[in-house]
Amino acid sequence: MSDTDTTATEEGPDFDRGGGLLPAIAQDAETGDVLMLAYMNRESYEETLSTGRAVYYSRSRNRLWRKGEESGNVQHVKAIFVDCDRDTILLKVDQVGGAACHKGYRSCFYRQVTPKGLAITAQRIFDPEEVYGK
Amino acid sequence: MSDTDTTATEEGPDFDRGGGLLPAIAQDAETGDVLMLAYMNRESYEETLSTGRAVYYSRSRNRLWRKGEESGNVQHVKAIFVDCDRDTILLKVDQVGGAACHKGYRSCFYRQVTPKGLAITAQRIFDPEEVYGK
Numbered sequence: 001m002s003d004t005d006t007t008a009t010e011e012g013p014d015f016d017r018g019g020g021l022l023p024a025i026a027q028d029a030e031t032g033d034v035l036m037l038a039y040m041n042r043e044s045y046e047e048t049l050s051t052g053r054a055v056y057y058s059r060s061r062n063r064l065w066r067k068g069e070e071s072g073n074v075q076h077v078k079a080i081f082v083d084c085d086r087d088t089i090l091l092k093v094d095q096v097g098g099a100a101c102h103k104g105y106r107s108c109f110y111r112q113v114t115p116k117g118l119a120i121t122a123q124r125i126f127d128p129e130e131v132y133g134k
Numbered sequence: 135m136s137d138t139d140t141t142a143t144e145e146g147p148d149f150d151r152g153g154g155l156l157p158a159i160a161q162d163a164e165t166g167d168v169l170m171l172a173y174m175n176r177e178s179y180e181e182t183l184s185t186g187r188a189v190y191y192s193r194s195r196n197r198l199w200r201k202g203e204e205s206g207n208v209q210h211v212k213a214i215f216v217d218c219d220r221d222t223i224l225l226k227v228d229q230v231g232g233a234a235c236h237k238g239y240r241s242c243f244y245r246q247v248t249p250k251g252l253a254i255t256a257q258r259i260f261d262p263e264e265v266y267g268k
Contacts (some may be wrong), residue, residue, distance in 0.1 A: 011247075011251045011252065012247050012252070023157050023171060025159055025168060025171065027168055031166070032165070032166030032167070033166070034159060034161055034168065034224055036217065037157060037159065037217065037222040049247075079246055079247075080246065080247040081243035081244075081245060081246050081247065081255075082243065082245055082247065082252065083170065083171065083235075083242035083243050084235050084236065084237045084239075084242045084244070085242075088171040088242070088243075090168055090243045101217075101218050102218065103218045105218075108217035108218045108219075108222070109215035109216065109217050109222075109224045110215075110218070111215060111216055112213055112214065112215050113145075113146050113183075113213075113214040113215065113216065117145045118145065118146070118216065121215075
């Protein structure tokens with residue numbers, strides 16, 4: 001079966017889409033847990049490729065966000081995938097420190113939607129106040 | 135440890151963020167595979183809650199997108215999570231038909247970034263031409 005999507009010009013994410021900012025999902029390479037979603041621009045993507053560590057673009061701070069720069073919880077990138085439209089990035093990572101979320105949880109998705117509201121379904125790995133000194 | 139994020143007012147995603155459109159990750163509830171990323175507005179989210187089937191908002195068609203409406207490959211939602219900022223949604227789903235991607239693959243992330251370009255790392259589950267008649 002031919003697949004016309006596979007051309008020499010398609011080397012990675014299409015940063016012409018999404019206003020230059022694409023969602024990037026970080027998934028634990030070993031457990032498959034979805035750890036977080038952040039955004040990448042071309043510069044952060046290329047730095048991710050060259051360093052092997054996840055670099056995002058912070059929309060709130062309007063600058064590159066080298067994941068773990070403050071907490072030390074860097075993400076070593078084991079593999080990168082793009083979706084069918086090449087406008088979403090999937091990173092398989094080794095999460096140093098065991099927690100991706102600045103709230104101290106392994107995954108940012110530590111709250112489940114229930115009929116009674118949000119329920120925390122995970123245990124904290126670290127205390128944010130100790131790590132970030134806030 | 136207190137967690138000030140858990141308040142009665144936080145019942146789910148914050149659609150005031152992201153211009154009313156939030157990214158939603160669909161993850162296979164059983165295998166943990168990340169199947170796709172799409173977007174939800176409040177209406178699609180509420181229909182997802184009420185029907186138990188994933189409903190997204192198509193940015194290209196500017197209308198609700200009841201996943202599987204054409205292919206029959208609906209997603210039964212087993213659990214819903216929100217991230218720390220409540221601006222990303224994670225759905226754990228049972229993917230009917232075994233393939234989430236309109237290209238016929240189990241996951242939309244069927245291509246890996248390699249030094250030589252994108253490499254297809256998955257097998258097709260169905261032929262899109264047969265399913266969509268294109």
